[in-house]
Amino acid sequence: METYDVIVIGAGSIGAPSAYFLAQRGLKVLCLEQLPSSGQGQNKAAIGGVRATHSDPAKIKICQKSLEIFSGWKELTGTDIGWKKGGYCFPVYEDREEKILKGLLPIQKKYNLNIDWIDDSRIKEVIPGINPEKLRGGTLSPEDGQVSPLKAINSFVHEAQKKGTKFLFQSKVTALKTDSQGCIVSVETQKEKYSAGIVLNAAGADASEICKMVGLDIPVFPDCHEAGISAPIAPFLDPLVVDLRPGAEGKTSNFYFGQNSEGQIIFCYTPNPPILGTNRHSTSEFMPIIARRLVDLIPRFKNLTIRRVWRGLYPMTPDGVAIVGKAPGLSNLYLGIGMCGQGFMMGPGVGANLASLINQGKSLMEDEVFTLLSPSRNFYAKKEVLK
Ligand SMILES: Cc1cc2nc3c(=O)[nH]c(=O)nc-3n(C[C@H](O)[C@H](O)[C@H](O)COP(=O)(O)OP(=O)(O)OC[C@H]3O[C@@H](n4cnc5c(N)ncnc54)[C@H](O)[C@@H]3O)c2cc1C
Structure with missing residues (x-):
């Protein structure tokens, strides 16, 4: 079995920037995507709006980070992603x-x-x-703006590849196998099995199906x-x-x-x-x-x-807030899912925060704000006003 530091499931709005930021930290990353190329899930459906104007503090902070990344991307990489x-x-x-x-x-x-x-x-x-x-x-x-979703995602993939990330397309994850300690020991596609220290579920509208493979019931409904x-x-x-x-x-x-x-x-x-x-x-x-x-x-x-x-x-959640962080009950599964109508704008901010959480044990923001996105929260307690 090929072994990686992190396997990212999905090369979409969340998976592609997450792979980039993980690779930037020197981690060996594999990204598995069921479709023939990146951004062909819901990423390409987005109209490209990027705003930090939300009602939930964690979404505000995530999107402030995204705005910083999108607006500086051309200067950083030389690639025009249509930032306006x-x-x-x-x-x-x-x-x-x-x-x-x-x-x-x-x-x-x-x-x-x-x-x-x-x-x-x-x-x-x-x-x-x-x-x-x-x-x-x-x-x-x-300060808010717009970006081309396909130009952006392709550029994240390209830059992640330059940092050593391997992307495998037409590679649908069909099973996750755990040991008795709740640790995922293999990630399986129709063709191959892989192992990794960490698995990141960034499977968008199919995220609940991935969670169910390890017995987790997380409400993401398209x-x-x-x-x-x-x-x-x-x-x-x-x-x-x-x-x-x-x-x-x-x-x-x-x-x-x-x-x-x-x-x-x-x-x-x-x-x-x-x-x-x-x-x-x-x-x-x-x-x-x-x-x-x-x-x-x-x-x-x-x-x-x-x-x-x-x-x-x-990919909706009951409260209109994304689900980002470590999955409950499993030692090595992380979630970047339930992005609702804002997954494209959240992508770079979620990726940068998840990479920090996975690599350093802490997100880029205050714990009390980041926990608003927690996979263990009560999803029915409140609703985001601008969801
Ligand atoms: C009409 C419309 C307009 C929108 N406008 C905006 C906007 O202006 N701004 C904004 O921020 N958002 C917008 N959105 C929302 C945005 O498109 C989504 O929130 C976002 O794309 C979700 O990102 P994601 O990474 O979770 O999912 P995706 O981008 O869909 O990525 C998930 C990937 O996982 C792959 N996958 C799933 N299951 C598996 C598996 N078993 N194995 C391997 N791969 C798998 C999928 O094929 C997919 O490529 C819009 C959405 C729509 C429909």
Whole structure:
């Protein structure tokens, strides 16, 4: 059996940066991916929004780390991953959304986020052409941004390979074998068996299946989200925009969009009620619903040409917070799972923190904040407001 310091299961939003940061610490890493190349799970479904504006302190800190890594990546490696520092803007039309967003500002400021409430005239500057009727203002966090998910993940894989990490594709993990002490002694694919001091589950929407292989019941359940992208237009929109209002059509709880570094408008909505399961087929209702929402908010979008649509999965948890840390009851299993709708933005921050935890026994943040992500927490105690 080939032996490694760490075996990472999954070469997606979490697995690829984790492999990179583990290798950077000098560890011998193997990354096993069931699909033919990296980022082909849910990573490529993401629209690439990266924000530290959350309500959960651990998510704030993880994403602050991610922002530092994404924004410095080109300088560090020479590779352009489409980083665009345009910020995130949440425009507000109703009392409910104003209360939610203003209520989050104290915790966001406590964790040093550059975020403020801005008035309607400033919103009109930041989102040119926005529907001004009943616009109250909103929040703006200018340090947030966007990245190309596929460019980023491929670059993490490439840099991890340069540091000695081995990636094996079309290598689906089918079994984990433990000894009587609760230590994983072999990781098995259809073709081979491997062993490692540490195993990291970064299997995204399939993470619960991996946990079940060692008798762990960890609640990660996929739900389905659609997205689309337009032909490029002249750059006019800096921030990613999130409209928290439920849609008048009664089928969406919020929607969000941005203009990427190529000039394309990229957009999604959150279905209401959530559509649980793993169906990745596009629906006929997505475009009519999102087109109405886009044009209602920014009437000039009526001229957009849509290039393509797709559907992917959010690996959800009951409280909307990721599950990161050492698995309960096993001596050498770590989890970087349950990323919900923010796994791409969390990826580098989770990877850097997990590498530190695995290598040094401590994450990069205060223990009391990191434990908010604990695999042993009560998953039903609270809910993340901006999940
Ligand atoms: C429409 C849409 C828009 C989104 N927009 C954003 C966004 O703007 N910003 C953001 O941060 N997030 C966004 N997300 C969420 C984001 O895509 C996910 O949270 C993230 O990709 C999850 O990362 P992951 O590493 O857990 O899973 P993945 O990226 O799916 O990686 C898991 C990998 O594990 C592999 N795997 C699974 N089982 C096995 C096995 N048994 N053996 C070997 N390999 C295995 C899979 O094939 C996969 O490649 C969006 C999602 C969707 C659907």
